[in-house]
Amino acid sequence: MIVETINLTRVYRLGSSEIRALRGVSLGVEEGTFTTILGPSGSGKSTLLHLIGLLDRPTSGRVLFRGRDTSLLSDRERRRLRLRNIGFVFQTFNLLPTLTALENVELPMALAGVRPPEQRRRAIRLLEEVGLGDRLHHRPSKLSVGEMQRVAVARALANGPSLIIADEPTGELDSKTGEEVLRLLKGLCEERGVTVLMATHDERAARLSDRTYRLLDGVLQG
Amino acid sequence: MRLAILSLRGLTRRKVRTTLCLLGIALGVSVILGVGTATTRYTATLREMNTYFQGRVIVVSSRSIFIQALPIGGVLPGGIVAEIERVEGVGDAVPMLVLVRLPQVGEGGGLGLTQLVPMNITYGIAGGRWGVLVGSTPLRAGRWPDPGGEEVVIGRYLAERNNLTVGSEIRVEGHAFRVVGVLETSSPFLTRVIIMSLEMAQRTYGYPRLINMVVVKPEEGVSEEELADRIEAEIPGVSALTSEERGELTEGLFRDVELWNLGLRTILYLMSMVLVATVMTMNISERRKELATLDAIGAPRGFVLRMVSGEGALLGLLGGLLGLLLGSIASILLVSRYASVPIAMVFKSLLDVVPPKTALEILASTVAVSTIASAVPTLLAQRMNIVDALRAEP
Incomplete structure (x- = not known):
């Protein structure tokens, strides 16, 4: 099991009121699988991914990464874990607009201390793998949304992570482009053995998954 | 290197804002240099006159x-x-x-x-x-x-x-x-x-x-x-x-001139700080999602701090260099005016009018002031909630 959550809850406070985004979620993600969290908007999918991705801390409960309790990790250790073991693909791509596609992919490697020639070599290879070998020096504003998401996937793979967290990766894409991105993620899972954990509200997207969890109002169903 | 590129590109994204900020800093630096060198030279001239008939x-x-x-x-x-x-x-x-x-x-x-x-x-x-x-x-x-x-x-x-x-x-x-x-x-x-x-x-x-x-x-x-x-x-x-009495006649004047100079310099540096802090705060507010993304992919805390401080330092460096250029021209004009020396003659002795050490000190102070000024937006960036920022509309 690469990731396990145990009785996870997350409560947000908005003034005097409380929003219970997650209510005791326990799940496990097997290494090398394509797992989907399916649920409507507001069901708590993103909150769950943020907790699993160590971007946020739960109100109660625990997240285990390869059996290790992440609540015991310092901020620095959580960052290091994110940098080296987890890749993120966001709905709105979140590429740095001032950097080219190549530089965006090189960035996580630079942060991890990979030497520049190696960064360049690996980034080019990754971009070629996602079909953007001819768009290396384009800035995000010069790329289509589908291309931007593929750059985001290449960036997520930069440091060879064992887990890719994709939060509504097809949310901004038309169905054809969305299908391409899903097949790309599925291919990574099958060919590279990378674990993919994806949140989506799209039932069709879930069909590619090895395992699907349904989330409604912060509670896992069934 | 990448950090420098990120800082520079962060600034060039808002060209008008950055240019106006640079001009503001340059103006401040040119006044500091122009007035500073002119008054220094003027008081040095007067002090030198005081040395005659010593003893x-x-x-x-x-x-x-x-x-x-x-x-x-x-x-x-x-x-x-x-x-x-x-x-x-x-x-x-x-x-x-x-x-x-x-x-x-x-x-x-x-x-x-x-x-x-x-x-x-x-x-x-x-x-x-x-x-x-x-x-x-x-x-x-x-x-x-x-x-x-x-x-x-x-x-x-x-x-x-x-x-x-x-x-x-x-x-x-x-x-x-x-x-x-x-x-x-x-x-x-x-x-x-x-x-x-x-x-x-x-x-x-x-x-x-x-x-x-x-x-x-x-x-x-x-x-x-x-x-x-x-x-x-x-x-x-x-x-x-006596020599001492003659010196006392002008010491008060020199002190006043130096105090005015120091006061002017302090005010202009403070104004530059406010300007840089304002521009950097605006820049940071607009880039919350980007900074959150850096955080998400695991950038060390110091990376964002260095990137934002680097932008402040770059503003100071570029604004300072432009200011030194404008200030040197202002110094030549002011010294020429106050010392009744033709501009061409002052220009020949430019390194005396604007000593390289003074110029470097002003440049270093400007870079330091701008970097310190970027501390405010840097702290804002640090306190940002990463999840909120990621969820924000682009």
């Missing part, structure tokens, strides 16, 4: 004041020198007639404004005692005047400004004089003097047998204070000023 007592009419090596107002009869020489403790007394010509409108820097440094100063010195004024300053060319001849020695600035060399004729108050020597000096004071015999100065300026100062050297073992007190006690109608 001597200056006797002037009690109706005149003595400031910056120049007696202003009031004359003394020439016979007073004999009275002074009779005072106990006087080693030597050299009478002088000093006349100052202030620049006219349109002279000097060519700005048509009143300059603060005299255009030229005539020293009529008795008995060929030139050394009392010039010390060991050598002549670039020529010789010293004959006491009875219509001859003058002039400072280098006057010679260069008026294309005069040894043998040239110079007109002083309508009288023709032969230039027999040129003083080799970089002193802003000596470079503009006209030195002639006392008799010639009295005749030229219409002050027969009159003088306006006597330079008195105390005998060995007699202090200036002691001698000045004796002279004032024994000779009515005169003021005897």
Whole structure:
């Protein structure tokens, strides 16, 4: 099991009121699988991914990464874990607009201390793998949304992570482009053995998954 | 390297905002440099004038004041020198007639404004005692005047400004004089003097047998204070000023000038800080999602801090360099105006007007101020909630 959550809850406070985004979620993600969290908007999918991705801390409960309790990790250790073991693909791509596609992919490697020639070599290879070998020096504003998401996937793979967290990766894409991105993620899972954990509200997207969890109002169903 | 690229591109994204910020910093730096170098040079000139006649007592009419090596107002009869020489403790007394010509409108820097440094100063010195004024300053060319001849020695600035060399004729108050020597000096004071015999100065300026100062050297073992007190006690109608008293006359002025300079510099640096902090806060607010993304992919906390500080430092560096360029031009104009020296001559001595050390200090201070100013937005960036920022609309 690469990731396990145990009785996870997350409560947000908005003034005097409380929003219970997650209510005791326990799940496990097997290494090398394509797992989907399916649920409507507001069901708590993103909150769950943020907790699993160590971007946020739960109100109660625990997240285990390869059996290790992440609540015991310092901020620095959580960052290091994110940098080296987890890749993120966001709905709105979140590429740095001032950097080219190549530089965006090189960035996580630079942060991890990979030497520049190696960064360049690996980034080019990754971009070629996602079909953007001819768009290396384009800035995000010069790329289509589908291309931007593929750059985001290449960036997520930069440091060879064992887990890719994709939060509504097809949310901004038309169905054809969305299908391409899903097949790309599925291919990574099958060919590279990378674990993919994806949140989506799209039932069709879930069909590619090895395992699907349904989330409604912060509670896992069934 | 990547950090520098990120910082630079972060700034170039908002070109108008960045340009306006750079111009604001450059303006501040140019004023700091321009006013700073001009006032430094001005006070240095005046301080240098205070160093003349050190160790001597200056006797002037009690109706005149003595400031910056120049007696202003009031004359003394020439016979007073004999009275002074009779005072106990006087080693030597050299009478002088000093006349100052202030620049006219349109002279000097060519700005048509009143300059603060005299255009030229005539020293009529008795008995060929030139050394009392010039010390060991050598002549670039020529010789010293004959006491009875219509001859003058002039400072280098006057010679260069008026294309005069040894043998040239110079007109002083309508009288023709032969230039027999040129003083080799970089002193802003000596470079503009006209030195002639006392008799010639009295005749030229219409002050027969009159003088306006006597330079008195105390005998060995007699202090200036002691001698000045004796002279004032024994000779009515005169003021005897020691080196210390002469210095005190202008120290207050120097302190005020330096305080104003410091105050102006502080205000301008504070304004630059506010400007940089405002621009950087706006930049950070617009880039919350980007910074959150960096956080999400695992960028160390220090990376974002260095990136934002780097942008502040770059603003300071670029604005500072532009400011130094503008400030150097301003310095040349100001020094030219206040020292009555043509712009071309000031430009030749640019490194004296704007010493590289001063320029580097200002540049370093500007970079430091801008970097410190970016601390506010950096702290904002640090306190940002990563999840909220990721969820924000782009």
